[in-house]
Amino acid sequence: MPAAQMIMEEEEETTSQPRTRQAAINRDRKGVHARLVVDYFANGPVYMTAMFRRQFRMSRWLFLRIADDLVRSDPFFTFRYNARGQRGFTTLEKCTTVIRQLVYGTTHDSLDEYLRMSKRTTRECLYKFCEWVVKLYSKKYLWKPNRNDVQKLYQAYEERHGFQVMLGSIDCMHLPWQNCPTAW
Template identity: 50%
Template sequence: MLNRNREEGNEHLYRDYFTDNCVYGANDFKRRFHLSRDVFLRIVNALESRYEFFQLRYDARGRRGFTTLQKCAAAIRLMTMGESLDTMDDYMRMSERTARESLYTLSRDVVETFGDMYLRKPSLHDLQELYVAHEERHGFPEMIGSIDCTHWKWKNYSVAWKGQYASGHHGSPSLVLEAVASQDLWI
Protein backbone atom coordinates (compact mmCIF):
# COMPACT_ATOMS: atom_id res chain seq x y z
CA MET A 1 0.00 0.00 0.00
CA LEU A 2 1.41 3.35 -1.06
CA ASN A 3 1.17 6.44 1.08
CA ARG A 4 -0.15 8.73 -1.64
CA ASN A 5 -0.90 11.58 0.77
CA ARG A 6 -4.51 11.92 -0.32
CA GLU A 7 -4.97 14.91 2.00
CA GLU A 8 -2.43 16.82 -0.09
CA GLY A 9 -4.32 15.87 -3.24
CA ASN A 10 -7.54 17.23 -1.74
CA GLU A 11 -5.87 20.47 -0.63
CA HIS A 12 -4.35 20.90 -4.09
CA LEU A 13 -7.74 20.37 -5.80
CA TYR A 14 -9.54 22.68 -3.37
CA ARG A 15 -6.92 25.43 -3.68
CA ASP A 16 -6.92 25.21 -7.49
CA TYR A 17 -10.70 25.39 -8.05
CA PHE A 18 -12.81 26.01 -4.95
CA THR A 19 -11.33 28.74 -2.72
CA ASP A 20 -12.30 32.41 -2.95
CA ASN A 21 -8.90 33.23 -4.43
CA CYS A 22 -8.49 30.01 -6.45
CA VAL A 23 -5.72 29.44 -8.96
CA TYR A 24 -8.06 28.61 -11.85
CA GLY A 25 -11.23 30.58 -12.53
CA ALA A 26 -14.70 29.56 -13.66
CA ASN A 27 -13.74 29.47 -17.35
CA ASP A 28 -10.79 27.16 -16.64
CA PHE A 29 -13.03 24.90 -14.58
CA LYS A 30 -15.62 24.70 -17.35
CA ARG A 31 -12.96 23.98 -19.98
CA ARG A 32 -11.38 21.21 -17.90
CA PHE A 33 -14.51 19.58 -16.48
CA HIS A 34 -16.97 20.42 -19.31
CA LEU A 35 -19.56 21.77 -16.87
CA SER A 36 -19.85 24.82 -14.65
CA ARG A 37 -18.56 24.79 -11.10
CA ASP A 38 -22.13 25.38 -9.82
CA VAL A 39 -23.48 22.30 -11.63
CA PHE A 40 -20.48 20.29 -10.43
CA LEU A 41 -21.09 21.33 -6.81
CA ARG A 42 -24.80 20.53 -7.16
CA ILE A 43 -23.87 17.00 -8.25
CA VAL A 44 -21.29 16.69 -5.45
CA ASN A 45 -23.75 17.79 -2.76
CA ALA A 46 -26.55 15.54 -4.04
CA LEU A 47 -24.31 12.46 -4.16
CA GLU A 48 -22.73 13.17 -0.78
CA SER A 49 -26.12 13.47 0.90
CA ARG A 50 -27.52 10.26 -0.66
CA TYR A 51 -24.68 7.74 -0.97
CA GLU A 52 -22.22 6.43 1.57
CA PHE A 53 -19.53 5.97 -1.08
CA PHE A 54 -19.33 9.75 -1.56
CA GLN A 55 -19.21 10.57 2.15
CA LEU A 56 -15.88 11.10 3.89
CA ARG A 57 -14.95 7.89 5.68
CA TYR A 58 -12.03 6.60 7.69
CA ASP A 59 -10.44 3.18 7.32
CA ALA A 60 -9.77 0.66 10.11
CA ARG A 61 -6.44 2.35 10.89
CA GLY A 62 -8.12 5.75 11.26
CA ARG A 63 -6.74 7.13 7.98
CA ARG A 64 -9.00 9.56 6.19
CA GLY A 65 -10.44 8.45 2.85
CA PHE A 66 -10.95 10.52 -0.27
CA THR A 67 -13.29 13.48 -0.17
CA THR A 68 -16.41 13.79 -2.27
CA LEU A 69 -14.68 16.50 -4.32
CA GLN A 70 -11.77 14.19 -5.13
CA LYS A 71 -13.98 11.27 -6.15
CA CYS A 72 -16.31 13.38 -8.29
CA ALA A 73 -13.51 15.41 -9.87
CA ALA A 74 -11.58 12.26 -10.76
CA ALA A 75 -14.63 10.58 -12.29
CA ILE A 76 -15.65 13.61 -14.32
CA ARG A 77 -12.10 14.22 -15.57
CA LEU A 78 -11.92 10.60 -16.66
CA MET A 79 -15.18 10.97 -18.60
CA THR A 80 -14.64 14.39 -20.12
CA MET A 81 -10.93 14.39 -20.85
CA GLY A 82 -10.52 10.73 -21.72
CA GLU A 83 -7.63 10.45 -19.30
CA SER A 84 -6.32 7.08 -18.23
CA LEU A 85 -6.95 5.79 -14.73
CA ASP A 86 -3.34 6.08 -13.63
CA THR A 87 -3.25 9.85 -14.30
CA MET A 88 -5.44 10.31 -11.22
CA ASP A 89 -2.48 9.26 -9.10
CA ASP A 90 -0.45 12.32 -10.11
CA TYR A 91 -2.99 15.01 -9.28
CA MET A 92 -5.68 13.48 -7.05
CA ARG A 93 -3.30 11.05 -5.31
CA MET A 94 -5.79 8.30 -6.13
CA SER A 95 -5.16 4.70 -7.12
CA GLU A 96 -6.47 3.28 -10.40
CA ARG A 97 -8.89 1.08 -8.46
CA THR A 98 -10.41 3.99 -6.55
CA ALA A 99 -10.59 6.14 -9.70
CA ARG A 100 -12.40 3.33 -11.57
CA GLU A 101 -14.79 2.77 -8.67
CA SER A 102 -15.47 6.52 -8.51
CA LEU A 103 -16.23 6.62 -12.23
CA TYR A 104 -18.63 3.67 -12.16
CA THR A 105 -20.33 4.79 -8.95
CA LEU A 106 -20.74 8.40 -10.08
CA SER A 107 -22.21 7.30 -13.42
CA ARG A 108 -24.74 5.00 -11.78
CA ASP A 109 -25.66 7.38 -8.97
CA VAL A 110 -26.07 10.46 -11.19
CA VAL A 111 -28.56 8.56 -13.35
CA GLU A 112 -30.36 7.32 -10.24
CA THR A 113 -30.39 10.77 -8.60
CA PHE A 114 -31.14 13.01 -11.58
CA GLY A 115 -32.60 10.60 -14.12
CA ASP A 116 -36.27 11.15 -13.32
CA MET A 117 -35.85 14.91 -13.66
CA TYR A 118 -33.37 15.33 -16.53
CA LEU A 119 -33.10 12.04 -18.43
CA ARG A 120 -36.73 11.23 -19.19
CA LYS A 121 -38.59 11.70 -22.45
CA PRO A 122 -40.63 14.89 -22.53
CA SER A 123 -44.42 14.70 -22.61
CA LEU A 124 -46.48 16.78 -25.04
CA HIS A 125 -47.07 19.33 -22.27
CA ASP A 126 -43.30 19.48 -21.56
CA LEU A 127 -42.57 20.09 -25.24
CA GLN A 128 -45.05 22.96 -25.40
CA GLU A 129 -43.38 24.59 -22.37
CA LEU A 130 -39.93 24.10 -23.94
CA TYR A 131 -41.09 25.68 -27.21
CA VAL A 132 -42.40 28.74 -25.37
CA ALA A 133 -39.31 29.09 -23.15
CA HIS A 134 -36.89 28.75 -26.07
CA GLU A 135 -38.79 31.23 -28.24
CA GLU A 136 -38.89 33.80 -25.40
CA ARG A 137 -35.21 33.39 -24.65
CA HIS A 138 -33.73 33.05 -28.15
CA GLY A 139 -36.45 34.17 -30.56
CA PHE A 140 -36.54 30.88 -32.47
CA PRO A 141 -40.01 29.34 -32.68
CA GLU A 142 -40.59 25.57 -32.66
CA MET A 143 -37.21 24.72 -31.03
CA ILE A 144 -36.88 22.71 -27.84
CA GLY A 145 -33.21 23.40 -27.06
CA SER A 146 -29.67 23.47 -28.35
CA ILE A 147 -28.20 20.48 -30.16
CA ASP A 148 -24.63 19.36 -29.74
CA CYS A 149 -22.93 16.70 -31.84
CA THR A 150 -19.55 15.21 -31.14
CA HIS A 151 -17.50 12.37 -32.56
CA TRP A 152 -16.18 9.83 -30.06
CA LYS A 153 -13.23 7.82 -31.33
CA TRP A 154 -13.95 4.12 -31.08
CA LYS A 155 -10.62 2.51 -30.21
CA ASN A 156 -11.66 -1.13 -29.78
CA TYR A 157 -14.19 -1.53 -32.55
CA SER A 158 -14.96 -4.88 -34.13
CA VAL A 159 -12.90 -5.53 -37.27
CA ALA A 160 -16.03 -7.05 -38.85
CA TRP A 161 -17.58 -3.55 -38.82
CA LYS A 162 -14.59 -1.93 -40.53
CA GLY A 163 -15.81 0.84 -42.80
CA GLN A 164 -19.28 1.18 -41.27
CA TYR A 165 -18.23 3.64 -38.59
CA ALA A 166 -15.33 5.40 -40.28
CA SER A 167 -15.52 8.60 -42.25
CA GLY A 168 -12.58 9.88 -44.23
CA HIS A 169 -11.97 13.05 -42.25
CA HIS A 170 -11.59 11.47 -38.78
CA GLY A 171 -9.04 8.81 -39.69
CA SER A 172 -10.45 6.21 -37.31
CA PRO A 173 -13.86 4.76 -36.50
CA SER A 174 -16.07 7.03 -34.42
CA LEU A 175 -19.60 7.25 -33.11
CA VAL A 176 -21.61 10.44 -33.28
CA LEU A 177 -23.30 11.51 -30.07
CA GLU A 178 -26.17 13.91 -30.62
CA ALA A 179 -27.77 15.53 -27.60
CA VAL A 180 -30.37 18.25 -27.17
CA ALA A 181 -30.40 20.19 -23.92
CA SER A 182 -33.00 22.67 -22.77
CA GLN A 183 -32.23 25.90 -20.91
CA ASP A 184 -32.51 24.07 -17.56
CA LEU A 185 -30.18 21.24 -18.68
CA TRP A 186 -32.91 18.73 -19.46
CA ILE A 187 -31.20 16.34 -21.90
Protein backbone atom coordinates in the same frame (compact mmCIF):
# COMPACT_ATOMS: atom_id res chain seq x y z
CA MET B 1 13.15 -14.04 -30.89
CA PRO B 2 10.24 -11.71 -31.84
CA ALA B 3 9.27 -9.07 -29.27
CA ALA B 4 5.67 -10.33 -29.03
CA GLN B 5 6.86 -13.83 -28.14
CA MET B 6 9.20 -12.43 -25.44
CA ILE B 7 6.35 -10.43 -23.91
CA MET B 8 4.06 -13.48 -23.89
CA GLU B 9 6.73 -15.58 -22.17
CA GLU B 10 7.32 -12.86 -19.57
CA GLU B 11 3.58 -12.68 -18.90
CA GLU B 12 3.41 -16.46 -18.49
CA GLU B 13 6.29 -16.34 -16.01
CA THR B 14 4.69 -13.58 -13.95
CA THR B 15 1.21 -15.14 -13.94
CA SER B 16 2.47 -18.55 -12.80
CA GLN B 17 4.18 -17.06 -9.75
CA PRO B 18 2.16 -16.57 -6.55
CA ARG B 19 0.90 -13.03 -6.10
CA THR B 20 2.60 -10.94 -3.47
CA ARG B 21 0.99 -7.96 -1.80
CA GLN B 22 2.23 -4.65 -3.22
CA ALA B 23 3.76 -2.19 -0.79
CA ALA B 24 1.45 0.67 0.19
CA ILE B 25 2.09 3.92 -1.66
CA ASN B 26 2.09 7.17 0.29
CA ARG B 27 -0.50 9.14 -1.66
CA ASP B 28 -0.46 12.28 0.55
CA ARG B 29 -4.25 12.48 0.58
CA LYS B 30 -4.32 15.52 2.84
CA GLY B 31 -2.00 17.44 0.52
CA VAL B 32 -3.98 16.38 -2.55
CA HIS B 33 -7.20 17.71 -1.05
CA ALA B 34 -5.55 20.98 -0.04
CA ARG B 35 -4.09 21.43 -3.55
CA LEU B 36 -7.46 20.66 -5.17
CA VAL B 37 -9.25 23.21 -2.97
CA VAL B 38 -6.64 25.90 -3.64
CA ASP B 39 -6.68 25.20 -7.39
CA TYR B 40 -10.46 25.14 -7.93
CA PHE B 41 -12.67 25.59 -4.85
CA ALA B 42 -11.18 28.28 -2.56
CA ASN B 43 -12.55 31.82 -2.45
CA GLY B 44 -9.69 33.03 -4.66
CA PRO B 45 -8.81 29.86 -6.61
CA VAL B 46 -5.79 29.51 -8.86
CA TYR B 47 -8.06 28.56 -11.77
CA MET B 48 -10.91 31.04 -11.99
CA THR B 49 -14.47 30.45 -13.23
CA ALA B 50 -13.69 30.31 -16.96
CA MET B 51 -10.85 27.83 -16.44
CA PHE B 52 -13.04 25.69 -14.14
CA ARG B 53 -15.73 25.55 -16.80
CA ARG B 54 -13.16 24.57 -19.43
CA GLN B 55 -11.57 21.88 -17.24
CA PHE B 56 -14.81 20.36 -15.93
CA ARG B 57 -17.28 21.29 -18.74
CA MET B 58 -19.72 22.64 -16.12
CA SER B 59 -19.99 25.51 -13.67
CA ARG B 60 -18.50 25.27 -10.19
CA TRP B 61 -22.01 25.69 -8.77
CA LEU B 62 -23.32 22.67 -10.70
CA PHE B 63 -20.30 20.57 -9.72
CA LEU B 64 -20.83 21.35 -6.03
CA ARG B 65 -24.57 20.70 -6.29
CA ILE B 66 -23.96 17.24 -7.77
CA ALA B 67 -21.33 16.52 -5.10
CA ASP B 68 -23.74 17.56 -2.32
CA ASP B 69 -26.52 15.41 -3.76
CA LEU B 70 -24.17 12.41 -3.89
CA VAL B 71 -23.07 12.92 -0.27
CA ARG B 72 -26.71 12.97 0.87
CA SER B 73 -27.47 9.82 -1.13
CA ASP B 74 -24.55 7.46 -0.59
CA PRO B 75 -22.05 7.31 2.29
CA PHE B 76 -19.40 6.21 -0.22
CA PHE B 77 -19.01 9.86 -1.25
CA THR B 78 -18.42 11.12 2.29
CA PHE B 79 -14.97 11.59 3.77
CA ARG B 80 -14.04 8.61 5.95
CA TYR B 81 -11.04 6.84 7.42
CA ASN B 82 -10.48 3.23 6.39
CA ALA B 83 -10.18 0.20 8.67
CA ARG B 84 -6.43 0.75 9.10
CA GLY B 85 -7.02 4.33 10.23
CA GLN B 86 -5.74 5.88 7.00
CA ARG B 87 -7.35 8.99 5.61
CA GLY B 88 -9.79 8.32 2.77
CA PHE B 89 -10.62 10.52 -0.21
CA THR B 90 -12.91 13.51 0.09
CA THR B 91 -16.08 14.15 -1.87
CA LEU B 92 -14.29 16.73 -4.03
CA GLU B 93 -11.52 14.29 -4.92
CA LYS B 94 -13.94 11.49 -5.82
CA CYS B 95 -16.17 13.73 -7.93
CA THR B 96 -13.19 15.42 -9.60
CA THR B 97 -11.69 12.13 -10.74
CA VAL B 98 -15.03 11.00 -12.18
CA ILE B 99 -15.81 14.25 -13.98
CA ARG B 100 -12.30 14.39 -15.44
CA GLN B 101 -12.66 10.82 -16.74
CA LEU B 102 -16.01 11.61 -18.32
CA VAL B 103 -14.91 14.95 -19.77
CA TYR B 104 -11.64 13.77 -21.28
CA GLY B 105 -12.48 10.11 -21.84
CA THR B 106 -9.35 9.04 -20.01
CA THR B 107 -8.45 5.75 -18.39
CA HIS B 108 -8.87 5.01 -14.69
CA ASP B 109 -5.22 5.47 -13.81
CA SER B 110 -4.50 8.60 -15.88
CA LEU B 111 -5.21 11.02 -13.02
CA ASP B 112 -2.92 9.33 -10.53
CA GLU B 113 -0.28 12.06 -10.74
CA TYR B 114 -2.65 14.88 -9.73
CA LEU B 115 -5.25 13.20 -7.53
CA ARG B 116 -3.07 10.31 -6.34
CA MET B 117 -5.94 7.84 -6.57
CA SER B 118 -5.44 4.20 -7.46
CA LYS B 119 -7.00 2.67 -10.55
CA ARG B 120 -9.32 0.53 -8.44
CA THR B 121 -10.61 3.47 -6.39
CA THR B 122 -11.06 5.62 -9.48
CA ARG B 123 -13.05 2.88 -11.19
CA GLU B 124 -15.22 2.40 -8.11
CA CYS B 125 -15.88 6.16 -7.94
CA LEU B 126 -16.90 6.18 -11.61
CA TYR B 127 -19.33 3.29 -11.23
CA LYS B 128 -20.94 4.68 -8.08
CA PHE B 129 -21.14 8.19 -9.54
CA CYS B 130 -22.87 6.99 -12.70
CA GLU B 131 -25.24 4.78 -10.73
CA TRP B 132 -26.30 7.65 -8.46
CA VAL B 133 -26.53 10.26 -11.21
CA VAL B 134 -29.00 8.02 -13.01
CA LYS B 135 -30.96 7.40 -9.80
CA LEU B 136 -31.03 11.06 -8.77
CA TYR B 137 -31.52 12.85 -12.07
CA SER B 138 -33.11 10.43 -14.53
CA LYS B 139 -36.72 11.46 -13.90
CA LYS B 140 -36.00 15.16 -14.37
CA TYR B 141 -33.14 15.30 -16.88
CA LEU B 142 -32.66 11.91 -18.55
CA TRP B 143 -36.12 11.33 -19.96
CA LYS B 144 -36.97 10.41 -23.51
CA PRO B 145 -38.35 13.46 -25.35
CA ASN B 146 -41.93 13.33 -26.63
CA ARG B 147 -43.14 14.77 -29.96
CA ASN B 148 -43.71 18.23 -28.45
CA ASP B 149 -40.20 18.29 -26.92
CA VAL B 150 -38.64 17.30 -30.24
CA GLN B 151 -40.52 20.09 -32.02
CA LYS B 152 -39.26 22.64 -29.46
CA LEU B 153 -35.70 21.37 -29.94
CA TYR B 154 -36.00 21.71 -33.71
CA GLN B 155 -37.34 25.26 -33.43
CA ALA B 156 -34.68 26.38 -30.97
CA TYR B 157 -31.90 24.85 -33.06
CA GLU B 158 -33.23 26.40 -36.27
CA GLU B 159 -33.40 29.85 -34.67
CA ARG B 160 -29.83 29.57 -33.46
CA HIS B 161 -28.12 27.78 -36.37
CA GLY B 162 -30.35 28.34 -39.38
CA PHE B 163 -31.27 24.73 -40.14
CA GLN B 164 -33.62 22.35 -38.42
CA VAL B 165 -32.26 18.86 -38.97
CA MET B 166 -30.21 18.23 -35.85
CA LEU B 167 -31.64 15.03 -34.39
CA GLY B 168 -30.67 11.77 -36.02
CA SER B 169 -27.14 12.71 -36.97
CA ILE B 170 -24.73 14.10 -34.43
CA ASP B 171 -22.19 15.16 -37.04
CA CYS B 172 -24.82 16.35 -39.57
CA MET B 173 -23.21 14.28 -42.35
CA HIS B 174 -26.54 14.15 -44.16
CA LEU B 175 -26.40 17.92 -44.84
CA PRO B 176 -24.63 19.18 -47.98
CA TRP B 177 -21.72 21.47 -47.20
CA GLN B 178 -20.11 23.40 -50.01
CA ASN B 179 -16.78 23.82 -48.18
CA CYS B 180 -16.37 20.16 -47.27
CA PRO B 181 -12.72 19.21 -47.80
CA THR B 182 -13.65 15.59 -48.49
CA ALA B 183 -15.96 16.62 -51.34
CA TRP B 184 -13.20 18.74 -52.89
